[in-house]
Amino acid sequence: MNEKVKDIAVRIKGLRLLEGLTPGEVARAAGLKIDEYIRYEDALDDIPVSILYELADFYKVDMTEILTGTSPKLHDISFVKKGEGLKVERYDQYGFESLAHKYSGRKIEPMFVVLDPRSSPGLVSHKGQEFNYCLEGRMRVVVGKETFDLEPGDSLYYNSTIPHKMTALDGKEAKFLTVILL
Missing domain, CATH: 1.10.260.40 (lambda repressor-like DNA-binding domains)
Structure with missing residues (x-):
């Protein structure tokens, strides 16, 4: 580890x-x-x-x-320069970057995500709702028994208590913005 x-x-x-x-x-x-x-x-x-x-x-x-190990301090505005989000290294298949980590008391969690095309993630679920907006590449999102293929400019909003996963398509990385309602 x-x-x-x-x-x-x-x-x-x-x-x-x-x-x-x-x-x-x-x-x-x-x-x-x-x-x-x-x-x-x-x-x-x-x-x-x-x-x-x-x-x-x-x-x-x-x-x-x-x-x-530190608490966010900002309450009114949080500005994050490109590439300066908090890297969240949780899985080999997902590269997360938190885009509002400095803002205290967030009601949403916006993240930039990069999908590794060589991996095959399992289904996850969590409280709230989730919004995915495909920025680059193609990605497949499985939500429960339904499957959606997203291309740049496509979006998907769903109940994130339903087991779901994202995978990159075409053997290339896919990049997307996800916003989770906490």
Whole structure:
């Protein structure tokens, strides 16, 4: 595991200990099996973004705090220059860049995402709603039993509690903007 994953694991364990909770209590709250949660907390497995959102919501902290160990400070405006978003290295198949990580109390999570064409991600689900806007390349989005192929300029809005995944098409990277309503 890389150092960022280890740092995140230390932070989620620290949050649990600060609250005086057992691993089982947090696992139940996040909808996980206890052994699965312990593997995340011990940095043996990479923690899916959807679980990080669940934990941030459970502990009433901003996800930026879990990812970086610092809390966002801006309340009215957050300006992020190209390439300066918070890199969220969660999966080999997805490269996330948080575009509003400095803004405190976000109600949405806008991210720039790059899909690796060599990977095959599994389905994920999380609270809220999600909007995807294809910027470059072609991508396939599976939402439940439905499949949508997006090209630059195409968009898709859906209930993100429905299991979903994105994959790049044509053996090339696909880039898209995603906005998650928290």
